[in-house]
Amino acid sequence: MKSGKKHLLDEEFTDGAQGATKVPAVDNTPKRTMTKPLLLLGCVVAAMLLGAMLPVSYSLELEYAISLTVFAVATNLLLGFGGLVSFGQGIFYGIGAYTIALGWMHHSLSFWEAMAVAPIAGAAASVLMGLVALRTRRLYFALLTLAFSQLAYVIVEEQYGFTSGANGIFGALVPDWLASPRNSFFFVLAISVVSLLIMAKIVSSPYGLVLRSIRDNRERAEALGVNVFRHQLVAMAISGFFCAVAGTMFVIYSQSSYPDLFLWTSSGIPVFMVVIGGMYTFLGPALGAIVYELAHHFLIAHTQDWQLVLGVVLLVIVLFRPDGLAGTFDFVRSRKLRRSNSKTEAN
Amino acid sequence: MARLLIELIGTLSAASTLFVVATGLTLVFGAMRVINLSHGSFYMYGAFIVSTLVGTSTGARYWWAIAVAALAVALLGTLLDLTVVRFTVNRDPLTQLLATFAVFLILADLGQHIWGTGFRAVPLASTLSGRITIASATFPIFDLFVIGVAAVVGIGLWLLLGHSVIGWRIRAAVDDPEVLQAGGVNLRRLQTGVFTLGAFLAGLGGAVIAPQIVVAPGIDESIIVSAFLVAVIGGLGSVLGTAVGALIIALAETVGALVAPTWASTFTYIAVILVLALRPWGLFGVAER
Numbered sequence: 001m002k003s004g005k006k007h008l009l010d011e012e013f014t015d016g017a018q019g020a021t022k023v024p025a026v027d028n029t030p031k032r033t034m035t036k037p038l039l040l041l042g043c044v045v046a047a048m049l050l051g052a053m054l055p056v057s058y059s060l061e062l063e064y065a066i067s068l069t070v071f072a073v074a075t076n077l078l079l080g081f082g083g084l085v086s087f088g089q090g091i092f093y094g095i096g097a098y099t100i101a102l103g104w105m106h107h108s109l110s111f112w113e114a115m116a117v118a119p120i121a122g123a124a125a126s127v128l129m130g131l132v133a134l135r136t137r138r139l140y141f142a143l144l145t146l147a148f149s150q151l152a153y154v155i156v157e158e159q160y161g162f163t164s165g166a167n168g169i170f171g172a173l174v175p176d177w178l179a180s181p182r183n184s185f186f187f188v189l190a191i192s193v194v195s196l197l198i199m200a201k202i203v204s205s206p207y208g209l210v211l212r213s214i215r216d217n218r219e220r221a222e223a224l225g226v227n228v229f230r231h232q233l234v235a236m237a238i239s240g241f242f243c244a245v246a247g248t249m250f251v252i253y254s255q256s257s258y259p260d261l262f263l264w265t266s267s268g269i270p271v272f273m274v275v276i277g278g279m280y281t282f283l284g285p286a287l288g289a290i291v292y293e294l295a296h297h298f299l300i301a302h303t304q305d306w307q308l309v310l311g312v313v314l315l316v317i318v319l320f321r322p323d324g325l326a327g328t329f330d331f332v333r334s335r336k337l338r339r340s341n342s343k344t345e346a347n
Numbered sequence: 348m349a350r351l352l353i354e355l356i357g358t359l360s361a362a363s364t365l366f367v368v369a370t371g372l373t374l375v376f377g378a379m380r381v382i383n384l385s386h387g388s389f390y391m392y393g394a395f396i397v398s399t400l401v402g403t404s405t406g407a408r409y410w411w412a413i414a415v416a417a418l419a420v421a422l423l424g425t426l427l428d429l430t431v432v433r434f435t436v437n438r439d440p441l442t443q444l445l446a447t448f449a450v451f452l453i454l455a456d457l458g459q460h461i462w463g464t465g466f467r468a469v470p471l472a473s474t475l476s477g478r479i480t481i482a483s484a485t486f487p488i489f490d491l492f493v494i495g496v497a498a499v500v501g502i503g504l505w506l507l508l509g510h511s512v513i514g515w516r517i518r519a520a521v522d523d524p525e526v527l528q529a530g531g532v533n534l535r536r537l538q539t540g541v542f543t544l545g546a547f548l549a550g551l552g553g554a555v556i557a558p559q560i561v562v563a564p565g566i567d568e569s570i571i572v573s574a575f576l577v578a579v580i581g582g583l584g585s586v587l588g589t590a591v592g593a594l595i596i597a598l599a600e601t602v603g604a605l606v607a608p609t610w611a612s613t614f615t616y617i618a619v620i621l622v623l624a625l626r627p628w629g630l631f632g633v634a635e636r
Contacts (some may be wrong), residue, residue, distance in 0.1 A: 085440060135627045138440050139583075142440060143575055147579075156615050160609075221597040271445070275445055307452040310452055311450065
């Protein structure tokens, strides 16, 4: 069934039972226009200018927000494109951070070695989780990943001798030149842009299309000969890889690492960002991450009720605006997408 | 032998709290197919309300404080069902998880406004403090009380679900809602009732256990994870499964604490993951596709 993958998303695809009648397929393929690359380039240039000119306290905040875009988009590879609701992405974020921190503490890995190892460790852990978690579906998948998140948390917290437990790890975790705020800003920006570009490439590749076809109609994809389990496992590996990359950037930003990164509530944060930004677009979650982090930073300085504000905003978005911010801008397209989703979900 | 009995009673007591809280979660899922992340907040509010009502008294106040706390939390549950949860019925799991997560955040914040961020200790009623010796094993009376509460809840639910008209209506609410409604049953009111009962059980759990725990913000976060694990390995929707799940979790914790104290919690989570790897829909759950 070699041609199966191609047919699945082909507009000419006809349903066997309906004979020659055309199935009104929703065009999920991204259009090749210059608007998006130009927009992206504009964002990068704007970020560079801001990073160079803003006072250090602001540029650090922006650096953190930018690093979180990678976390959010990587989470959305599962959530929006794979249809897999994971409450365990904090594990791989934490693994990314702890690879650097533990390598430093035990004098076993230099910073650059740890930077190279971290994403692979994240991907490997994600595959291990996937081997078990992908046996379950939907709600059970979400709850099982939540359990994994908690497992990772208690391991890190209880193994005091190896991880220094709840205290976390602080210190000169990064090379001297990277400890300077300006340098770290550009370093994080570069890693983030490269990561986002790679993920964009993956999403629009044939593999990305198959992944979405599984989300939309698992049974049909299976019937066409797609190995659903393997495709989802690969998605988890990629997501784990980039979540760990985001975790390494957390260390560059904060020069610390602590077990709370693994908590299920931490795993919920990228899910919030995705939902705030809009899960049916590629850059929506990135927008969500920046809005979330800047709002968090601003509100926490002015009010103690950050959780209240977040809760209310989240409630309103989830109940009334499931497409998030990006969905509001790109209204027609995402509504069409959602309709095609809900249609298949009803099956 | 005495040692074994002591461990057994301790384990049963831990399982009892888990059962009372988790059974509310599983009941709501069974009747509404809604998963409620804010269930832990109900537990926390139950404990907080008891701590306010009891104050420093060790007298009979504890008894009516439990009743008031559980009923107040039940009322909160009704309110929440009418304002939020109602709109998540029949939506996808992500919507349900996030909407109730939002409620969890809001309730946690409001709880800090009402009760502050400090720790609170609830004194034990004098009738429940002290120890009792049975067959040369000595254990706290309070443990027996907690086990008794769980037994009453368990038997009550068994009678309600298995041997009453309301029980078969609740089961029909998921199996065949159309026919149920055609028979003149108000489905929404039934669901509100079940959600209220679920909140009541979580509030009751928090209220009963309050003297034995440190009542502070954050207990909502930890109990919800344990309650989920219990409900999920038992199979969401099954009360019997929840009881078995509670026993497995409590047992794993006891054995873990005895065998390898630094790995105690790790042990529990691995037990859960093993169960789910072998039976993805829990021990007594029904596979959903």
